[in-house]
Amino acid sequence: MEAHSDHKHLQALRQGDYSILEHLYEAEAGAVLRYVCRNSGTAADAQDVFQEGILALHQKAHDPDFTLTCPIGALLFQICRNKWLSQLRKKNREVEVRKAEAERYETENIVHNTLEKIEEEEIRQRKLDQAFGQLSELCQQLLQLLASGMASAEVAEQLGMNNANTVYRRKNACAERWRNLFNAQTA
Template identity: 30%
Template sequence: MAYYFDELIVSEIKKKNEVALRELYKAHYPMVVNLIRSNNGTEQEAKDIYQEAVIAFYEKVQEEDFVLTCKIKTYLYAVCRRLWLKRLAEKKRFHGNIEETETFLGIEEEMVTIEENEKKFARMRESLSGLGEPCRGILEDFYINDLSMEAISEKFGYTNADNAKNQKYKCLQRLKKLFFATYKEDLP
């Protein structure tokens, strides 16, 4: 359910829907207030930090190649945490570790996972661009553009949807080979 909410929010923010932005703001604000107040901050400072984080998220979502690779909550928490650490350092009020709330233990691990996923997505994009036509077009139309096999069959001139489906399977196998060939090259 949370994932669906996140996808819906991202979709609506891409359309510059202010209602979605307000919902996003309300949904995670208490988390940030808790983080900032339990780490030498005021509610006003929490508002400022959260505002910056939401703006950063909004701008990121507007980028054409943006892909949500974690929960919005995780993203906002990480950004707010970094901004708050920076602000504390500037004010010389930072004396060691920032206190984590129980709910958000493991944020560093999740950020590592996010970075690894971003590398995999980049590799997948690279593999997909190296695939060539018609395979790239078939896979993009099916997995990204949500076209039916019947529509793909018509678009690419196959005699029926089953032939198009067989071709999609072969293209997917070629994509996997390309992906794992580059994946093995990146291993230490």
Template identity: 40%
Template sequence: MKHPDQKYIEALLKNDRILLDELYSKFSGKIKRMILRNSGTEADAADVFNDALLSLYYKASNQNFELTCPLDAFLYLICKNKWINELNKKKNKHLVVIIDDGEIDLGEDSFKLAEDYILQEQRHILLLEKVAELGDACKQLLHLSWSGKSMEEVAQILRVSYGFARKKKSGCIAKLIALMKQSSQFNSLKW
């Protein structure tokens, strides 16, 4: 179900100055406090916040993006992840602990929805990256079968027998799973 904060996503797409000003005044302060408490400057906070908004803009303009959780929680998690990545670059460490701002109390459900969405998005990106590594025949077969066509239709389009198409699909999926498990990201995505 679309969240009422979807209006801010639409404001980004339409460059609605009034709603964009409201978005900045309503959400940027929490991000600024989080970054200042975690070795950042006001300029860092502004950069991270603007980068997060730009990411949202591209996501919304390239997909039918529908916000299903409060924008506050979603933006906070995006900014937190971006800041962790930035700190990791600066410190050359693999683990950075972010001190959360105690003032942010959006409820566990809001953060859970936002975290679930981000996790799902990261899984989708990994899946697309690994599908791209498959051979053309596997890519075509998986694309056809995932587009809602029955295996009979897929077999007809590929001009192979139904049995061969099913066996080939199983092999392609097994190869895809193996490629995904080899990725350093796989375990962190909680499959």
């Protein structure tokens, strides 16, 4: 491939003439700034990328096997563009990793909290069952029949009570006794 006319600038850099760098700053820094700012970056990001691009160009200039085949400004812009895209990919990966970790942590917490709640509910249910077992046979039958949806009049007849009012009074007394037994276990 034939060398571009700007290859002379690389040769000047090889020989220690850095005046081309000032020219590149003036001519190309604005384009890099606009590109980076339009693509999720800041002026500070653009300045960092431009500096990295200048350093990369300087390294290319000192590679004896490298031949410039395009304008030096285009090469510098492409180097800066690639460096910025690489930083964006790295930032996106970091954001994705942070997001995945946050989701994993949240999922673990949800599972842990759910298991804790299930365990607490099982303990609570066991204590309710134990307290229920301490009730009189009549209270147990009364509460079970009412819980099954049987009408108060039918419950009164089946358990040999006078009427539905007696069932309600007895139900309230049994429920209160059950509550007290349960609370005594959890205290």
